Amino acid sequence: MKNSIKVFAPATVANVVCGFDVLGFAVNEPGDEVEMRFTDTQGVVIKRITGDDGRLPLDAAKNTVSASVQHYLKHINRLDVGVEIELHKKMPIGSGLGSSSASTVAGLFAINKLMGDLLTPTELVPFAMKGEELACGYGHADNVAPALLGGFVLIRSYEPLDVISLPTPVGMYAAIVYPEVDVPTKDARQMIRSKVALKDAVTQWGNVAGLVSGLFMNDFDLIGRSMKDVLVEPTRSILIPGFEEMRKLAMDNGAIGFGISGSGPSVFALTKDEETAKIITKAQQQHLHKININSKAFVSPVNAEGPKIM
């Protein structure tokens, strides 16, 4: 058995426009890194966090990484184990790219490897959801499941939890832009109406079914036609500066589809190749610069493998 490990876990795009709370996919970058090693002292401690500008708690009970590792150790009945964690944030916090999820998943993947792969990635999902609950008050799975499994993932059901890996279309890229404004996940959720018109719900599940079909059929055009959100985007996009212009720039430059990543403020486009993704993020960042918004861009293939040992 290894004594220490270093793991990378990917950022993720939840919802994928039409699949609110049920769909997500992972990207190759950005992502977070966790170093973990056994210690002689019982219990889980956060030794160090880098790249967070002091925003994340070092208290092991409050930090999502240590807290979910603790849940895992309790589940496998090994609370006797001593573990020390270093978390290296390599992606922006509060960006809508599954930042807490990437950290949590890296930690869980690491401890599971150190303990000898006792659980499958799918079996780790509930523990990662505990981390999400701590981070944003709501134990959703549409970031942690794709971060753990890689590629596109469907959360068919939450009770009982039923997670389905979907095919990752060959050659697909994600063009992500993070406008550096603050949209806390909790606020973004509260903006959503609790009642929706059945007519809109039908439109939405037609599109969810279309997107899933497109993934299985490797049909980029069908995927694009299905990336429409009549329920959540109209409200949430208000919080994102330059949203409609960024959509136009994405679609005019050949995106398959465009929308909000998770609860925002990051936006993403899916593209057929890297070149298109780069053109889109460049144009969108130029627009944001013009309206005095700082931004970060990430161009990456859709991730097919989930976390990896570094």
Add this chain to the structure above:
Amino acid sequence: MKNSIKVFAPATVANVVCGFDVLGFAVNEPGDEVEMRFTDTQGVVIKRITGDDGRLPLDAAKNTVSASVQHYLKHINRLDVGVEIELHKKMPIGSGLGSSSASTVAGLFAINKLMGDLLTPTELVPFAMKGEELACGYGHADNVAPALLGGFVLIRSYEPLDVISLPTPVGMYAAIVYPEVDVPTKDARQMIRSKVALKDAVTQWGNVAGLVSGLFMNDFDLIGRSMKDVLVEPTRSILIPGFEEMRKLAMDNGAIGFGISGSGPSVFALTKDEETAKIITKAQQQHLHKININSKAFVSPVNAEGPKIM
């Protein structure tokens, strides 16, 4: 060019439990038959209808078959053509099995063949929807599209119309029971609330995505897990005598899943083989008999080909 033709078009199960207004599949039987021949007199006439107990209009403007054929001829700019139609109803009217759809589709398939296959089955869908509008006041496509295309069909979008053929799982059977009570489609639609909880809508589109994934993966268990309807079934099932008992009989006897066909009162189960389907319909019919409800049963493979020339 042929002068006359006889066509069979299949019954269909709309909604498939979770996919209200967007999913449907066809069965090999029952279905309706249309005989059609060219005449020397301009215009479309209904010459004869059998098997309808006099319930369907002979007036060409009011009958869904002739009216949709008329739409078709207008579209291809051939209103000069004279056509005479015999409709043989071989399935119960108002049963929730796409009775009007089977007739309409048989007629459209027939005229399109007679005119030399000018349109594809998918291109015929809008004309068949005109027939549905006439028959039940609402131009839905979740019966006519699977009747035209065969197998499982997704209507991703109505505006614009976007119809996607889904894979038909190998060896899958449908066990259909029609309790002979009256549930007009219009009434069944009016029972449905126009506003739904977002939470329920999320549950529903998770299941729609799961069902579609199960069809692509040929995963009968996933298909079954996804056949849940938290929105429409709780209300509509009240109109169907013995519904919960029929569900229990289906599931206890090995059904993949069970639910209402379209707006009811027919119910259906999907099964892994013919034998299971027969056991289920027999048990359900016995139960209906016990509560003094007459019924008809149909056991059939899921239809993969759509209408056929007889």
